Amino acid sequence: MLYSVIVILLIFNGYNDARKLIGTHIILRHGERTPSYLYPTDPNDSHFWPNGLGQLTIRGRLEHVTLGQYIRERYSDLLNSTYVASEITIRSSDYDRTLMSAYSNLVGLYPSTKNFELPESFLHSNTWPESLPWQPIPVHTVPKPIDHLMAVSSCGQYEELVEILRKSSRIQRLNDEFRDFFTFLEKHTNQSIADIFIAWDIADTILIEAIYNVAPAWVTPSILRQLRQISDLCFYHLLYSYRINRLRGGPLIRDILNNIEKITTNNEQGRKAKLYFGHDITISAILAFLDVNYVHQPPFASGLFFDLYQQDDNSYAIQLEYLNKTNSQDTQIITLPECLNAMCPLERFIELYEEKLPGDMDKECKSAKTKRTYSRIHHVSFVSES
Missing domain, CATH: 3.40.50.1240 (Phosphoglycerate mutase-like)
Known part of the structure; x- marks a missing residue:
């Protein structure tokens, strides 16, 4: 038994030593950066952040x-x-x-x-x-x-695929799951939230404000957890599609x-x-x-x-x-x-x-330029011009 262990260790060590x-x-x-976007009732304007937004x-x-x-x-x-x-x-x-x-x-x-x-x-x-x-x-x-x-990059095909994703049953189920929370956010931010990706904009900003202890008073630890969950889910589901990733x-x-x-x-x-x-x-x-x-x-x-x-x-x-x-x-x-x-x-x-x-x-990014039905998302993951 001991001999077998020694042989295994030698093989393992030899494998490690052999590679370069x-x-x-x-x-x-x-x-760490400042927020890239401010929601309508945000108590911290762009001048609050050194060098402005997204820096x-x-x-x-x-x-x-x-x-x-x-x-x-x-x-x-x-x-x-x-x-x-x-x-x-x-x-x-x-x-x-x-x-x-x-x-x-x-x-x-x-x-x-x-x-x-x-x-x-x-x-x-x-x-x-x-x-x-x-x-x-x-x-x-x-x-x-x-x-x-x-x-x-600006990529029309990507934007088109994201538009399709936002209409999908996968995202609609997430929207239904967070509907009550969206209503809560709309009340406190004075911003309409059509889907989880718009809520993501708000989540991204408030999560950074929380780092600096300047988040609004209504942002409790429980609210922060839900905002973090939204952010995590958006990254995962955005890139779940083979065609998008x-x-x-x-x-x-x-x-x-x-x-x-x-x-x-x-x-x-x-x-x-x-x-x-x-x-x-x-x-x-x-x-x-x-x-x-x-x-x-x-x-x-x-x-x-x-x-x-x-x-x-x-x-x-x-x-x-x-x-x-x-x-x-x-x-x-x-x-x-x-x-x-x-x-x-x-x-x-x-x-x-x-x-x-x-x-x-350049060819792969060409799209049929379908009409946008959802509000544009401010997060850099979607919009390179912002």
Whole structure:
């Protein structure tokens, strides 16, 4: 019996030692932000929030500084301690909050001093340290309307599919379930709520106001729980459709696979690491595309890690980990469907998802431009122009 245990341990350890990390692709949500939308009776106008609506808070910047430090520690053997252009590419959606998150993250990933430590107390004080080590590192972006990669582009086909979704029996059942709560919200916000997605706008704002203890007096802990439930359900059901998550998650998966091909074929254009700074919808879309989504809203400064390994037989494998808590370093390994274990062979990964990848996104986004019957949703997940 003891001999068997030893053999198993040796096999397991040998497997671990035989594999080598050769690349990573990291998809990150921006840090804490101010509300993107104000309901009619909101007691806090846009001037209440520093820099206005939809902007990264100081805490949000510091969350990414510490997340950058975690990435530095995690990939210390993969990436040079100083920035090397041929090793890494940083991509962001064209929003202030994602661009600022990217630059803040790079403060932690590539500090200009070896002895840099950010006191934990700063993460809660919402006060920017007077001096942080910084060096200029490029962050790439494209205009929102054409940014299919980060799931914020103008896409007529996507809007059309969302319109169909909002009329579906799936969403109607949710509307019926929350009807009394919608009536309650309408009374206190003076806003008509046609469906759960309009309630989502209100939920997003109040949940942030609660962080700063400036939510209206009628927002009790019980109300907050229901608002959180609405937010979580909207993310899940929005991307449940294969046709929707294909448009929103597919382009980024294709970009990852393209770079993996360059890494595995020693193409000089390949990068050991690609960091993508996006939104909650960016992460949810990827999880849904991979068929591992669940009812939740990806938290601030959360991230997905696609680690690429070369194994002793020269084959390649991908391991996916999810950092699904703000100010945490505790990732969860995600086993993809139809993979034998968490270390999914690259060939199997491609086999599972390649046919689902979209083609020319400009063509795929064309729609019949059906007449809109529901009010437009303010959340960035739906409207890139706001």
